[in-house]
Amino acid sequence: MKIVGFHAGHDSSYGILEDGIPILHNEIERFNRQKNTKEDSLKYFLDTKENTDFKYLATHRTCGVRGNNYRNSFDRCVGIAENNGGKHFIIGHHQAHAANAFFTSDFEEALIFTIDGGGIDRKDGELILDNGLIDDHKGDNAVITGTTFWYGKKNKLTPLDMITHKKLNLGKDWALCTSNIFGLGTVNDKRGDQAGTVMGMAALGNPDKYISYFENVLTIGLLDGDTDKSNRIDYGFLNKEANISEQNKFDIAASLQKETERIIKSILTPYIEKYKPKNLCLSGGVSLNCVSVGKMLDWFPGINIYCDPIPYDAGLSLGAPRYVYHHVLGNPRIYNNPKNKSSYLGKTYDEKTVRNEIDKVKEKVVIENTDDDFVVDLLTKDNNVISVYGGGSESGRRALGNRSILADPRSTDMKDVINEKVKHRQWFRPFAPSVLRDDVGEWFVHDIDSPYMSFCLKFKEGMGDKVPAVLHFNGTARLQTVAEKDNEWYYNFIKKFKEKTGIPMLLNTSFNDREPIVETPEHAINCFLRTNIDYLYFRDFGILVRKS
Ligand SMILES: [Fe+2]
Numbered sequence: 355m356k357i358v359g360f361h362a363g364h365d366s367s368y369g370i371l372e373d374g375i376p377i378l379h380n381e382i383e384r385f386n387r388q389k390n391t392k393e394d395s396l397k398y399f400l401d402t403k404e405n406t407d408f409k410y411l412a413t414h415r416t417c418g419v420r421g422n423n424y425r426n427s428f429d430r431c432v433g434i435a436e437n438n439g440g441k442h443f444i445i446g447h448h449q450a451h452a453a454n455a456f457f458t459s460d461f462e463e464a465l466i467f468t469i470d471g472g473g474i475d476r477k478d479g480e481l482i483l484d485n486g487l488i489d490d491h492k493g494d495n496a497v498i499t500g501t502t503f504w505y506g507k508k509n510k511l512t513p514l515d516m517i518t519h520k521k522l523n524l525g526k527d528w529a530l531c532t533s534n535i536f537g538l539g540t541v542n543d544k545r546g547d548q549a550g551t552v553m554g555m556a557a558l559g560n561p562d563k564y565i566s567y568f569e570n571v572l573t574i575g576l577l578d579g580d581t582d583k584s585n586r587i588d589y590g591f592l593n594k595e596a597n598i599s600e601q602n603k604f605d606i607a608a609s610l611q612k613e614t615e616r617i618i619k620s621i622l623t624p625y626i627e628k629y630k631p632k633n634l635c636l637s638g639g640v641s642l643n644c645v646s647v648g649k650m651l652d653w654f655p656g657i658n659i660y661c662d663p664i665p666y667d668a669g670l671s672l673g674a675p676r677y678v679y680h681h682v683l684g685n686p687r688i689y690n691n692p693k694n695k696s697s698y699l700g701k702t703y704d705e706k707t708v709r710n711e712i713d714k715v716k717e718k719v720v721i722e723n724t725d726d727d728f729v730v731d732l733l734t735k736d737n738n739v740i741s742v743y744g745g746g747s748e749s750g751r752r753a754l755g756n757r758s759i760l761a762d763p764r765s766t767d768m769k770d771v772i773n774e775k776v777k778h779r780q781w782f783r784p785f786a787p788s789v790l791r792d793d794v795g796e797w798f799v800h801d802i803d804s805p806y807m808s809f810c811l812k813f814k815e816g817m818g819d820k821v822p823a824v825l826h827f828n829g830t831a832r833l834q835t836v837a838e839k840d841n842e843w844y845y846n847f848i849k850k851f852k853e854k855t856g857i858p859m860l861l862n863t864s865f866n867d868r869e870p871i872v873e874t875p876e877h878a879i880n881c882f883l884r885t886n887i888d889y890l891y892f893r894d895f896g897i898l899v900r901k902s
Contacts, residue, residue, distance in 0.1 A: 356408035357675035358399065358431065359450075362424055364541040365668040366393040367749075369699070370408070371675045374688050378402075379699035379749045381668045384873035389539075389546025395671070396427030409440030410683075412674035414450040414473070443481055443682060445674040447473020448502040448638070449511065454673030455637035455662035456506035457680055457687065458695040465631035466504040466511070467622060470638035470666070471525025471541075475499055479513035481682065500525055503625055506635065509680040509687050514625070522621065524614060524640045527572045527587075528552070531610055534589035535596050536603060541639075541666075550751075552607045553645055554783045557828040559601070559608030567592060567606075568613040604782075615646050619653050626654055637662035637669070641808070642751060644832045648810040651800050661808035663697040664750045672749075692839045697806055698756055700747030703875050705895045711875040712899060718883060724898040729891050730850045733762050733860070737771050739886075741865045743878045744843065744893040748871070752807040753864035754834055755788060755844030757871050757878075759887065761823065761861040763787055768823035768861060775886035776867050784832065785861050787824035790848050791837040793858035798833065807834045823861050834862060843893060 359369045369379040382393040399405060411431050432442045445453070451468040476495040500523035503514040519526070528549045529540040536552055539545025571587050596603045618640075626634075634650070634657050641647060641661060650659055662669055679685050688694045712721060732738050738761070745756045753759075759776060761768050773779055786807055795801030798811045810832045818825040825831060838845045852858040864871045865878065867885050872878045875892070882890040882899065890899040 357410040357412055357678055358408045359412045359671035359673070359675035360395050360399070360431075361414065361667055361670040361674075362393065362395050363667055364390045364392050365666055366391055366395040367668040367671040368395045368399040369672040369675060371672070371679055374676070374679045374685055375691065375693050376672055376696070376699050378701065379664075379672055380701070381749060381870075383870040384700070384747060387870055387877075388544065389870055390541040394424040394427050396424055396431055400427060400430060406434055407438070409435060409438045410675070410678055411435045411440070411442040412445060412678045413442070414445050414447045414670045414674050443674070443678050445481065445677050446475030446479070447670065448475050448499060448516070449479060449504075449513075449677060450670040450673035451637040451662065451665070452502065452504040452506070452511055452635070452673070453677035453681070454664065454669045455635035455660065456504070456511060457676040458663060459633070459635050459660040460689050461506070461633040461635065461658070461660065462687070463507045463631070464505075464633035464635045464660070465625060465629050466506050466635040466637070467625070468502045468504070468636075468638040469524060469618070469640040470500060471529060471640075472498055472500045472519040472523055475502065475513075475516055477513070477516055479504075479511070501621065501638075505629065509684065511677070511681055514629075517621070522617075524572065524617065525638070528610075528614070528640065530589070531587065535592045535606060537593075550642070551780065551783060553611060553643060554780075554826075555604045555607035556611035556645070557608075557784075557826050557830070558782055559604030559606070561605075561608035561612035563605040564592065564595070564609035565612060568609050572613055572617060611645060614643065615649060618646050619649075622650075622654075626657070631657060633658045633660065635660050635662070636808075637665045637673075639666040641665045644808055644810040645830075647808055648830070651802065651809070651811075659802075661806060663695060663806045665808075666751065668749065696840075697748050697750050697754060698746045698841065699749045700873065702746050708875045708892050708895060708897065711879055712897070715879055715883060718902060719899050720902045722898050723896050724891070725896055726847050726850055726893070729889070729893075729898065730847065730854060732889060733760060733851065734854060736888075737762070737765055737768060738888045739772055739775050740889045740891055741878065741882060741887050742891045742893050743865065743872070743875065745841075747873050750806055752786075752834065753862065753871050754806070755836070755841050755847075755862065757865040757873075758788075759863045759865050762855075763821035763824045763859055763861045764855065764857060766822045772861075772863065775888075777863060778868060782827070784826035785824055785863050786832045786834060787821060787859040788834040788836050788844065788848060788862040790845065790852065790858040791835045791840075793852075794833070794835055797859075798831075802835070803837075804833050804835045805837070805840045807832050809833065821857065821859060824859070847893075
């Protein structure tokens with residue numbers, strides 16, 4: 355039995371669950387090549403071959419089908435569900451975030467915390483009726499919220515608290531600071547979400563220098579139509595300060611990060627004290643703040659923390675159908691099944707497609723048949739930067755080995771080399787390591803799972819110096835832990851690198867250059883030819899491509 359989920363706001367996507375397990379999740383930005391795109395994701399779904407045999411359709415409330423937006427595609431999908439004896443369900447925004455976190459975790463019981471830039475939910479957690487008024491956000495129970503708490507037990511989610519966007523909206527704060535102070539992009543403009551750049555800057559700043567400009571003004575005075583400016587962040591002043599020097603930018607970012615952490619800790623603490631959970635699940639776009647998430651391990655020792663693989667809005671198209679499958683239809687939970695929590699949910703491409711695409715540019719490239727041993731060897735030489743392509747693409751913000759650019763983390767100048775050859779990012783932005791799961795405890799201060807790069811952790815004393823290319827200025831790294839069950843190919847590949855070098859990790863950055871992560875073999879070849887990446891390795895078929 356299939357359930358299809360849609361999200362058509364920023365970070366549009368669709369997902370398909372079969373017997374509760376995702377078989378496909380596509381983020382539309384990967385196809386139309388526009389970051390954080392708002393699109394008719396239903397239309398993309400209707401073009402797939404899986405489009406007629408689903409029984410249920412699940413959207414979250416602000417799914418972009420309001421009014422006449424994408425109405426044709428939406429009506430067609432509802433028609434298909436009804437033809438198959440099923441129906442359309444509308445789930446709340448945070449209800450879908452919470453469901454994606456909890457139902458992909460292996461916890462039988464957990465406290466769930468979602469935090470983002472706002473969405474529509476029902477206070478009682480009941481389903482929103484599809485009564486033909488899906489553009490009506492004003493029902494008695496409707497609440498606009500940026501922060502919610504839920505309790506998950508087996509296949510049920512119970513709402514504990516919903517904090518309205520008027521009281522707390524860190525997602526919107528960060529979007530406004532990112533654009534108004536630093537002049538960087540957000541999910542709502544073409545440059546894409548650059549909040550991560552601000553988080554990267556924070557590591558180089560003095561958090562106390564501008565703290566008084568953020569204390570007690572985040573989340574209030576930021577509402578549309580609010581005329582009281584007394585409690586508002588002074589964007590004009592901070593923007594002027596930011597433009598004086600790069601160090602000022604770092605100091606402002608550090609202050610914003612410090613106040614954000616204080617708020618997150620202070621709102622979570624009472625719930626931790628009241629419910630005394632063994633397990634905590636996190637979702638919502640603000641949980642991409644891996645620095646705050648890493649610190650939760652110190653704030654709440656002894657609690658297991660699990661992060662949603664797709665915590666921002668692209669994950670809603672899997673969260674909504676998961677809620678329907680478990681909570682509404684009463685199906686049991688799925689535990690310890692790597693497919694249920696996989697982030698490798700994109701389409702796979704066969705060898706013929708790959709060879710056809712290479713053939714189109716044959717005068718520009720040389721290809722040879724090779725294997726992992728040879729490519730590992732290349733990685734240890736000449737500061738080579740190698741893109742790898744294979745399996746289904748990663749859902750979520752991070753490339754995790756299937757659409758990745760890899761390099762030797764031991765190299766002292768590798769950050770600059772990668773930036774010159776391909777990424778063109780600001781010099782202060784860190785690159786992340788993919789670390790064998792078994793070796794995490796030897797290298798980092800916490801021995802945890804972080805398969806989706808959700809946690810920023812400190813290296814143990816002296817260890818970071820061995821891998822300068824993935825060491826951030828404050829002695830941390832945003833690590834991806836790699837176990838065999840997560841990604842068998844990647845695990846064995848890193849293991850070969852360890853056998854050769856003694857280092858159980860690789861530098862891993864997404865395969866792209868100021869654009870969404872590459873999706874198709876054609877995108878991969880285009881990005882490879884456009885940049886100075888040294889080799890492109892189609893690892894499923896042992897094909898190594900270099901420029902002629
Ligand atoms: Fe959200």
